[in-house]
Amino acid sequence: MLPNLEQTFRWFGPNDPVTLAAISQTGATGIVTALHHIPAGEVWSIEEISERKSIIEKAGLVWSVVESVNIHESIKTAAPERDGYIEKYITTLKNLAKAGIKTVCYNFMPVLDWTRTNLDYRLANNASALRYDAPALAAFDLYILQRPEAFDEFTPAQQQAAKAYLDSISESEKNYLTNTIMAGLPGTDEVFTIPEFKEHLKKYAQTDAKVLKANLAYFLKGIIPTAEELGIKMCIHPDDPPFPILGLPRVVCNEEDLLDVVNSCPSPSNGITFCTGSLGANPENDLPAMAAKLGKHIHFLHLRNVQREADGSFFEADHLGGSTDMYAVMRNVIEEQKRRADSGEGIVAIPMRPDHGHKILDDVNYNTYPGYSVIGRLRGLAELRGLEMGIKRTLYQ
Template identity: 45%
Template sequence: MESCWRWFGPKDLVPLQHARQAGAIGIVTALHEISYKRSWTPAEIEARKALVEASGLRWSVCESIPVPSAIKLGGAGARAAIDVWKDSLANLARSGIKTVCYNFMPVVDWTRTDLRFEMPTTALALRFDMVEFIAYDVFVLSRKGAELDYAPELVQRAEQRLKGLDDEAILRLENNIIAGLPGGEDSYGRDAIRSAISLFDGMTAGDLQANLDAFLKEVVPVAAELGARLAIHPDDPPISLFGLPRVVSQASDLRRILGSVDHPANGLTLCVGSLGSRADNDVLAIAREFAARINFAHLRDVAIEADGSFVEASHLEGRSDMHAILSLLLGEEARRRGAGREDHQIPMRPDHGHLIADDIDKPTNPGYSLIGRLKGLGELHGVIHAIGKAGL
């Protein structure tokens, strides 16, 4: 597998040379500073590519070209937004960046309630607490009808939890949920997120699926023509948030998405942690079913709780069998090599490492500190090496 590292550009707090020292070969990045309202030019892409290559690395994966709300909403604004997306995709592919990860989550991207949750080891982890999210949605944001989206017992627990939070803690919770995490499309204040949610009033899962299908019918042919591979990222967490539909959450969703435009260019990012944070998802079974369409992998894991809460586990210690998943991915690579595919290697990266050692006291992007990801990548390399030695 191709060992990669997410990097957020020249302003990233972890420099490229540290990614190389950690054992990465490829870089996963995007032109985050450019508005989604216009396409990325060849000159801009080549400049970023040259910056990566000057550090002895290669730009392996684009994560992500943002998919703006106009596309998810459909309607009059979708046409122009899709054309912008197609232009950026084509320019990336012509510059040799052939793997493009993207997501289709409405309004909020990946979401956590706590960015510094203390683990038994004293490491700090990212956590999604269902009760605290409900407390925010129902009693702070006061979204109309929000209480009907949750079990009454959870709403009662949320109300009690909120009573134990002071104003500073409530503001911190709000910022964690809506102010935007690294790589997300937008950052919101309270009034802004109410407005953004309202744009989707009345939208069903079927409506959002139809808009995703329309998007795929436009972009997959462009990728296919240029030899690029798309890799849709699962919803994180894979449940409805703020009453909004999410349609990339379980095996049935992936089956429909990959079948809507049935071409190898229409593929999947296997995010073990995102899929694994839903109790009824068997990530190994999902990986086995869709192995031929896995174009990118996020190798992290989670520990889940009965109420839907979860915390980022160490890379090898969550609910999924990472050894079995890596064995399957390596087997898929072997199958692709046997078929003569030049793109047989599956790029992967560690994700959402714990805050450990002196990173705890440094400014970091949540989930993207140096030492926790270095530890995760080292663990993954160890498993891959052991599988290779065993001849599996």
């Protein structure tokens, strides 16, 4: 019988309302976390890493994956100081390796991390989900951010839908939309102001998708040789949503992009985080086929589902529901496990976490980070582990 995927849970540190004690009751054995209090670009000291690791281990869990060691914007824009920030990144990797933590998730999204327009979208059963509403995003871009180039990027029909949406909401709802879109990195309460965000856009004025992809390759060529020496698996997270927004390029959106990443610096240490939610928002992505083709490069799994809509909107659905065939994805992941077990190449117990989750039941009484309620993710983990067991018993017993 193949070993199980390593069941993990994301935890945002000691201030997370979801405690390690609660996580230990979900059945997860691994923790996915980061030192969010250290600014992007600064070195994670061995002391800070060891302190966090000790807290996790005292709860009977292990620190399985770092998500994320964030990349300084100077690296993404190829600013003169980027080499200094790459050296700091390498120092952090060395300190993580000393602590025995050897899977590192990261992303290369400019300025913003994942973007949604509604953090409390109510489903038919009144569960709360995250939603990306295309007309709402366009309304913000065109009429609140007032980015001049936006009028050349949206069709007349999209502009009309955006204006209709804007006219339908109150001032407080406009403020909510702005704060939701302008939220900074996970694990922080940072929200950009419109002037601050416009300053960030100016820094990317000369950085289109081609340039950004070249800057990503430069970064990888700088860090991957050291990561390979250390035995660290680097795994890039796809862009979320997987298309350009607000004038910012996105370069990790589909199979071609992911192949470009791994081929830019070939190494067992240069791999991917296969996120079915991020990639699933693009209807052109065939996720089961991608899981099969990219399997040997997958170092970490984020499993969640989205329900796509015709206008480009989507909301986060049940883990086994939505637009992605999770059975087919899981089956191909298990086939990759079998290949690794037979060949002796790669980690067979790939770390997997139930990505995001609805707010259900008692979740509503806790102010958790968006998408990271405990019971909603517990439901997702239970469904995913059952799906995994059923497929393995059918195929290999």
